[in-house]
Amino acid sequence: MDLKALIRDIPDFPKPGIIFRDITTLLRDREGLRYTIDTLSDKFQKANLIPDYVIGIESRGFLFGPSLAYQFNAGFVPVRKPGKLPAAVHSMEYDLEYGKDKVEMHQDALPPNSKVVIVDDLIATGGTAKATADLVNKIDCELLGFGFIIELKDLEGRNKLPDVPIITLVDY
Ligand SMILES: O=P(O)(O)OC[C@H]1O[C@H](OP(=O)(O)OP(=O)(O)O)[C@H](O)[C@@H]1O
Numbered sequence: 001m002d003l004k005a006l007i008r009d010i011p012d013f014p015k016p017g018i019i020f021r022d023i024t025t026l027l028r029d030r031e032g033l034r035y036t037i038d039t040l041s042d043k044f045q046k047a048n049l050i051p052d053y054v055i056g057i058e059s060r061g062f063l064f065g066p067s068l069a070y071q072f073n074a075g076f077v078p079v080r081k082p083g084k085l086p087a088a089v090h091s092m093e094y095d096l097e098y099g100k101d102k103v104e105m106h107q108d109a110l111p112p113n114s115k116v117v118i119v120d121d122l123i124a125t126g127g128t129a130k131a132t133a134d135l136v137n138k139i140d141c142e143l144l145g146f147g148f149i150i151e152l153k154d155l156e157g158r159n160k161l162p163d164v165p166i167i168t169l170v171d172y
């Protein structure tokens with residue numbers, strides 16, 4: 001299936017010069033959505049990456065992570081932007097193009113020695129995924145790999161990530 005044909009390009013959003021890869025048009029397409037989740041989970045399984053927990057990154061990682069977790073009979077753990085999670089959190093700051101941002105995860109979200117994968121819709125500079133991997137590192141868990149629907153290759157975000165398999169479906 002041609003997933004790129006289902007992803008809409010919006011020029012100059014959210015600022016001039018950025019081509020926004022809009023996955024809402026993929027999500028609303030019933031065959032496209034099924035194909036996306038099935039293919040992502042097949043690729044994980046073929047690589048022998050079977051997690052106990054899927055970690056999804058707010059907010060667009062929440063659109064794919066739970067379905068993937070369901071396929072693996074795994075749990076889903078949200079990583080959120082600051083101040084959203086109610087219980088005690090681990091926090092990790094990371095650099096943006098201008099300034100800084102932060103991601104948080106509940107301290108008790110993952111039992112020690114859990115096997116986890118990190119899922120998001122898209123990897124650009126890799127800062128968000130790297131910060132999420134650093135959060136997992138704070139607890140004694142095993143990061144099996146990453147899954148992204150879209151990779152923006154030119155930004156070389158994968159070079160920031162730890163040396164585990166990275167599964168992607170569409171490159172730009
Ligand atoms: O690789 P990076 O340069 O870190 O960028 C990738 C992140 O940017 C987007 O999220 P965004 O921060 O726009 O938030 P959203 O999912 O809530 O729209 C995307 O969903 C990834 O999480």
Ligand SMILES: Nc1ncnc2[nH]cnc12
Nearest residue numbers: 018019020021022122124
């Ligand atoms: N070009 C892009 N399209 C959609 N989401 C993004 N997040 C970072 N860069 C993006």
